[in-house]
Amino acid sequence: MKDLELISLALTAEFMGIDSENHLFRNLPTSLKTKIERSVYNRRKRKLAFEINEIRLKLAQQFNEFEDCFIVDSMPLEICKIAISSRSKICKEQDYCFPNRGFCASQQMSFYGYKLHAVCSVSGVFQSVDVSPASVHDIHFLKDIRNQLSDCLLLGDKGYLSSEIQIDLFESVNIELETPKRINQKEYKPQYYLFKKYRKRIELRSIS
Incomplete structure (x- = not known):
């Protein structure tokens, strides 16, 4: 799984309100389950925490652009x-x-x-x-x-x-x-x- 795919998966899980990796992997389609193991996903997600937060901030700025x-x-x-x-x-x-x-x-x-x-x-x-x-x-x-x-x-x-x-x-x-x-x-x-x-x-x- 590429970094971009992993970040997309992490952000999608947050959007869906899924805060348990066990629950996330139970509901993943087989095509994604075969790409990465849960513990590997967890380690790589932590290493990419800074990049995930940067994307989250940019998304928030877009959504809140006209908020006062x-x-x-x-x-x-x-x-x-x-x-x-x-x-x-x-x-x-x-x-x-x-x-x-x-x-x-x-x-x-x-x-x-x-x-x-x-x-x-x-x-x-x-x-x-x-x-x-x-x-x-x-x-x-x-x-x-x-x-x-x-x-x-x-x-x-x-x-x-x-x-x-x-x-x-x-x-x-x-x-x-x-x-x-x-x-x-x-x-x-x-x-x-x-x-x-x-x-x-x-x-x-x-x-x-």
Whole structure:
């Protein structure tokens, strides 16, 4: 199987929502099964991860070319319970990617692992996906947004409240960051109901 064929197969599986290689190979036609063995496919797919992501980004840019409204959110990626985190050896092969302890305000829970950050358009196409240690605050992810987006409306939850970041994004790349205010904030008013509806899209997709 050529690299191009393997990348096409990997992207097609993602599009179909197939996240299990066993399930993928059970449903492959015989003509493809005879071209590559599952473990070989897995190793080559990992080696081609950079190229696959580059293609995914270009596809996202094409789909989102005329979008002017995006949603940003994060979700916890728990790898083990906090009680056994000190003994866990998961993902500790390299110092730079150590998991750690964080807190998820929306679920009111502490967890050990990582945090998934994502930006998607209102139509549901993911513009970018990133992973950080659990302790990294959502606000810090916004500092990288300026390299991905410009001239648009960006919707976030209360975890992205920061007047400093809001002003910086608007002045540097003309991104209007819209977040709901806390009840005890000055000049509080409920967020526009349509923005709440848009934010549900990324929350539901993250859960699925």
